[in-house]
Amino acid sequence: MSEATEKSTAAHAAAPAPKTAAPGQMTRGDFLWAGWSMLAAFFAASAAAGARYLFPNVTYEPSQIFNAGPVSGYDLGVSTKWLNEHRVWIVRTETGLYALWARCTHLGCTPNWFPDQNRFKCPCHGSNYTLAGDVIAGPAPIPLWRAKITVASTGDLIVDKGVLADQPPKRDQPPFFLPLASA
Amino acid sequence: MPIPDIETLKKEVIDSPVWRAVFRGGVWADTPRDRQAHISGNVWLHLHPAKVRPRALKWTYTWGLGGLAFALFLLLALSGVSLMFYYRPVPGLAFRDIKDLEYAVTLGKLLRNMHRWAAQAMVVAVIAHMVRVFLTGAYKRPREFNWGIGVLLLTLTLFLSFTGYLLPWDQLAIWAVTVGTNMAGATPFLGNAGPFGGLMGMHINNDVRFTMLGGTVVGGSALLRFYVLHCIAVPLLVGILLILHFWRVRKDSFSAAPYSANEPKVDVWPNLVKREYLAAVGLVIFIMVWALLQNAPLEIMANPNVTMNPAKAPWYFVGLQEMLVYFDPWIAGVLLPGMIAAGLIMVPYLDTNPKGVGYYAWGERPFANTMFLLGVTMWFTLITIGEFFRGPSYAWYWPWESWYGFKPAPPPTWSVFGPHGAAVLPIALGVAVLGALFTGGIFLPKLIQRELPGKKLLLGFLALVALVGLGGMAAHKLTGLQVGFLLFFCGMVFQFGFIMPQRHIRRLDWARYLVTMTLVVCMMGVWLKMCARLCFNIKYVLTVPAVSMNI
Numbered sequence: 001m002s003e004a005t006e007k008s009t010a011a012h013a014a015a016p017a018p019k020t021a022a023p024g025q026m027t028r029g030d031f032l033w034a035g036w037s038m039l040a041a042f043f044a045a046s047a048a049a050g051a052r053y054l055f056p057n058v059t060y061e062p063s064q065i066f067n068a069g070p071v072s073g074y075d076l077g078v079s080t081k082w083l084n085e086h087r088v089w090i091v092r093t094e095t096g097l098y099a100l101w102a103r104c105t106h107l108g109c110t111p112n113w114f115p116d117q118n119r120f121k122c123p124c125h126g127s128n129y130t131l132a133g134d135v136i137a138g139p140a141p142i143p144l145w146r147a148k149i150t151v152a153s154t155g156d157l158i159v160d161k162g163v164l165a166d167q168p169p170k171r172d173q174p175p176f177f178l179p180l181a182s183a
Numbered sequence: 184m185p186i187p188d189i190e191t192l193k194k195e196v197i198d199s200p201v202w203r204a205v206f207r208g209g210v211w212a213d214t215p216r217d218r219q220a221h222i223s224g225n226v227w228l229h230l231h232p233a234k235v236r237p238r239a240l241k242w243t244y245t246w247g248l249g250g251l252a253f254a255l256f257l258l259l260a261l262s263g264v265s266l267m268f269y270y271r272p273v274p275g276l277a278f279r280d281i282k283d284l285e286y287a288v289t290l291g292k293l294l295r296n297m298h299r300w301a302a303q304a305m306v307v308a309v310i311a312h313m314v315r316v317f318l319t320g321a322y323k324r325p326r327e328f329n330w331g332i333g334v335l336l337l338t339l340t341l342f343l344s345f346t347g348y349l350l351p352w353d354q355l356a357i358w359a360v361t362v363g364t365n366m367a368g369a370t371p372f373l374g375n376a377g378p379f380g381g382l383m384g385m386h387i388n389n390d391v392r393f394t395m396l397g398g399t400v401v402g403g404s405a406l407l408r409f410y411v412l413h414c415i416a417v418p419l420l421v422g423i424l425l426i427l428h429f430w431r432v433r434k435d436s437f438s439a440a441p442y443s444a445n446e447p448k449v450d451v452w453p454n455l456v457k458r459e460y461l462a463a464v465g466l467v468i469f470i471m472v473w474a475l476l477q478n479a480p481l482e483i484m485a486n487p488n489v490t491m492n493p494a495k496a497p498w499y500f501v502g503l504q505e506m507l508v509y510f511d512p513w514i515a516g517v518l519l520p521g522m523i524a525a526g527l528i529m530v531p532y533l534d535t536n537p538k539g540v541g542y543y544a545w546g547e548r549p550f551a552n553t554m555f556l557l558g559v560t561m562w563f564t565l566i567t568i569g570e571f572f573r574g575p576s577y578a579w580y581w582p583w584e585s586w587y588g589f590k591p592a593p594p595p596t597w598s599v600f601g602p603h604g605a606a607v608l609p610i611a612l613g614v615a616v617l618g619a620l621f622t623g624g625i626f627l628p629k630l631i632q633r634e635l636p637g638k639k640l641l642l643g644f645l646a647l648v649a650l651v652g653l654g655g656m657a658a659h660k661l662t663g664l665q666v667g668f669l670l671f672f673c674g675m676v677f678q679f680g681f682i683m684p685q686r687h688i689r690r691l692d693w694a695r696y697l698v699t700m701t702l703v704v705c706m707m708g709v710w711l712k713m714c715a716r717l718c719f720n721i722k723y724v725l726t727v728p729a730v731s732m733n734i
Contacts, residue, residue, distance in 0.1 A: 136595045
């Protein structure tokens with residue numbers, strides 16, 4: 001066995017030096033480089049395709065639009081009527097009405113409305129919001145989102161959570177705010 | 184027929200052709216050589232060396248923690264596969280299947296309890312194993328790489344827990360995963376809510392969060408994805424890393440140092456194997472008794488629109504939850520955990536102290552041990568705060584305070600440096616002040632060549648803080664509690680962030696020194712930000728909304 005090993009090493013040592021290719025001709029080394037590079041490119045492309053596979057083209061998620069009933073049905077203050085079903089508060093103020101998406105802008109929990117303190121308070125990391133949706137305490141970075149609202153021909157309020165605004169003056173104008181006469 | 188002698192019978196069985204065909208080796212004579220051949224010839228045992236140092240056998244050296252963690256992994260695989268026979272990962276069915284497991288399936292409740300408690304025990308065992316390995320210097324050459332594998336295994340253990348608790352589809356499940364995946368959505372560049380996410384074209388339906396959930400909300404696709412990750416993908420990855428981990432333990436040899444020079448080694452069979460099996464049996468009994476005495480928690484069915492109050496993560500993530508109170512999600516949820524993991528992996532390459540390998544060496548490695556234990560203590564302090572000092576609406580409640588009494592709303596927060604309208608002082612000043620503090624904190628300890636008198640300096644510094652505090656109290660700007668907290672936090676930071684590095688690592692080469700000090704200064708920054716928020720209601724020390732830079 002050891003003799004055979006010695007022989008093969010000797011054979012390697014005696015092998016002639018690789019020939020240099022003529023100009024325009026591919027050497028064995030070039031060919032291998034090209035081959036391995038193509039294989040690597042194929043694996044990279046497969047990995048990218050595999051990653052793409054994880055992004056679904058179709059999702060089956062509930063509609064972001066719902067009918068919140070007649071506009072006239074809201075008294076001054078915060079209505080939690082649609083919270084459990086659509087995660088929205090309808091807020092009626094002296095000057096009008098807006099729909100707050102009940103999703104904390106910090107990490108997405110649903111805050112609770114505390115009428116006695118006039119605040120929305122999030123149970124996950126303690127963010128506090130005013131009635132208008134502005135952050136007054138806790139880690140939330142931006143105000144609560146207001147959803148687009150329109151009034152249907154029937155007088156019903158249509159809320160669309162797919163269209164949002166969080167900063168004044170945009171959030172205080174239609175379609176994010178519905179001006180109404182004093183309640 | 185006479186009853187055969189048990190020893191004769193045993194010998195007959197062992198020497199029978201069938202036994203000898205199943206187990207490799209010749210005729211069994213029960214000599215030390217046979218035992219060693221058994222270790223190397225058995226697929227299950229062959230990862231063991233034939234002989235080990237006596238210290239490796241001592242409970243008080245390893246505490247058996249790595250073995251216990253592995254035993255828990257096996258127990259979890261077994262109980263988990265059993266649960267899979269009755270569980271369907273679909274929103275309408277998952278919760279009902281868990282209820283069925285609890286009330287309609289024989290032994291279902293026990294298996295679910297065991298699975299839950301073994302998971303919690305595994306988190307404890309893996310963390311404790313890491314602490315043990317650190318304190319015995321077992322990550323040093325040639326075991327640096329295996330320490331890194333261990334850190335990955337720790338994060339994967341936590342990820343297994345995270346993916347696991349979505350499966351019951353109860354309120355904890357859906358809200359913990361909502362928060363967790365929204366953190367991923369705050370990743371810089373890759374998340375729709377992260378810094379520069381918009382720049383990269385990230386939206387709610389094409390970012391990293393969307394990939395995790397398979398949708399834009401935690402729904403059916405998310406449940407299925409987490410199920411596959413929890414039951415197949417992650418355990419497979421953990422298994423591969425475990426093989427690598429064990430193989431390296433074997434190849435690098437156990438870390439335990441010899442008690443004396445030329446100390447003879449001890450046979451692994453039966454000395455070590457016996458102890459391992461005993462520990463595993465004790466562990467199974469412990470988990471079973473625990474599972475018989477206490478039921479795994481299950482809240483009401485998941486409601487994607489309403490969160491329970493307060494909403495708290497499982498205890499091992501409460502520290503992260505608490506950190507999210509003080510920092511923006513991309514910092515608390517992505518940057519800091521990333522720095523912790525990367526910092527841990529880098530430890531063996533930063534620590535050039537050759538002493539203290541293979542035994543508990545408090546005096547020989549004061550800086551490494553202190554900084555590591557400080558980090559671990561800090562993590563568990565955050566967990567304690569989140570677990571026992573937080574009540575409804577995640578407000579601060581002292582442990583003796585009732586959750587049902589009147590609680591005034593938390594005071595409004597304010598920011599120190601930032602744009603006009605959002606903060607008191609201008610951005611430029613903030614960048615200058617914070618930059619000076621940060622670079623000063625990093626460079627100063629090394630630039631002072633002579634060792635400073637630590638105790639005197641600390642006392643002087645505390646006296647200075649106390650003086651400022653008393654002045655503030657006299658001017659009715661500060662309360663006694665605020666001054667107390669200020670003394671505690673500033674004292675901690677001064678001692679561990681300045682005095683200790685100045686004494687111990689000022690002679691380290693610049694590259695290692697800078698990396699170490701960056702980690703140390705960031706750890707101190709977390710303390711300081713906690714102090715700023717808890718005592719002074721400071722939301723951001725510096726806010727630059729234009730680039731989502733809030734600290």
